[in-house]
Amino acid sequence: MTLLVATEVSKSYADGEHSIDILQHVNLSLSAGEHVAIIGSSGSGKSTLLHILGGLDVPSSGTVIFQNHNLVTSSDTQNAKLRNTDIGFIYQFHHLLPEFNAMENVAMPLLIGGSSKSNAYAKAQQLLIDVGLGQRLKHFPNQLSGGERQRVAIARALINEPALLLADEPTGNLDDETGEEIYHLLDSLKTKYAFAAVVVTHDLRLAQKLDTQYRLIKGRLTQGSV
């Protein structure tokens, strides 16, 4: 089953009289449960593409269809609702809320969605156990290591059991070994939570562990081994 289809997606920014082309005619199709890697050098447009795929940004032209919703023409409110329930986002620098502990951070999307506290905290606790942090439920972000914070961010992204996980260099600021653990973790969680993923990375070795590899060069996306 096809989950996400981006067709002829282009993105340019006006720069005085000129325009800078960031993405050019990008096509990407993602099946349910498929995990794809996008690699590319700094500035090649990876984050821009990921934001467009998640409805956080709009392309200059082209369409993005996610589960029969056109993310380009839907309102910000509709897209925000979809992101809360069906799309999980992992940022390069985790973006955890410093004044909330691990369990509260993970529960936040459910609480925002109107879930009861008891349900949200029970699910958050289970997810933290699933990512190996059952002993760190009440720790605040500044009391966690970089890899642990990234695990909390993964738990938060999965709490609504989204069909799609978008991860922007989730291992970018971790050492090789911790980065590899995060990839193994995503792979093992896939069995329980059945999500498709688009993972942006600089790391060829980690990219090869996923089902499909794409390379973004100067705004053009090509599929193929890396």
Ligand SMILES: Nc1ncnc2c1ncn2[C@@H]1O[C@H](COP(=O)(O)OP(=O)(O)OP(=O)(O)O)[C@@H](O)[C@H]1O
């Ligand atoms: N709001 C904006 N206005 C103008 N140019 C922008 C804007 N946002 C991004 N860009 C430009 O788009 C290009 C791609 O940016 P993007 O963040 O997608 O790159 P990236 O591949 O994620 O890089 P990195 O690996 O460093 O995170 C960059 O050259 C950047 O300067």
Ligand SMILES: [Mg+2]
């Ligand atoms: Mg980026």
